[in-house]
């Protein structure tokens with residue numbers, strides 16, 4: 219059975235991520251989305267929030283599940299009995315980092331292959347940080363994220379604003 223892990227920050231999940239998930243789910247028996255809980259970063263959404271948001275947009279994909287992880291990706295992959303890591307490649311700028319990551323993982327875990335999906339042209343420019351930036355300036359993010367996700371982002375900004383006003 220080919221079990222694949224699609225790891226990332228997904229802060230928040232975009233239509234570009236979802237496109238990779240849908241395509242990978244057709245190729246592998248099972249796809250596990252791994253939400254990295256990186257304690258060194260301050261994400262907009264907590265790992266639990268990101269997992270909950272992803273669950274809302276993958277209900278149509280029966281062989282896809284999602285959970286968060288900390289620490290090394292290869293340890294998480296072994297724990298889940300996955301033999302493939304899925305990553306997305308957008309512009310050439312992604313390439314150097316992704317190559318380094320996959321080669322490092324290969325040295326640490328020879329039994330796991332990294333497979334790259336090239337981005338859908340429609341989403342080749344799209345990143346989570348761009349979505350947050352647009353949302354921060356109250357721009358329309360509906361072309362970039364699903365409706366449920368757009369709503370969560372708006373709610374988050376509203377909460378942050380209310381807290382800011384309370385604290386000032």
Ligand code: ADP
Pocket residue numbers: 225226227228229232233234235238304305306307308312336337338341342343344345346
């Ligand atoms: P990370 O912090 O691990 O890069 P991201 O959530 O930014 O986490 O991305 C997870 C994976 O999805 C990466 O392989 C990234 O290249 C890929 N990805 C991100 N946005 C897109 C997109 N628009 N199209 C295709 N792949 C993407």
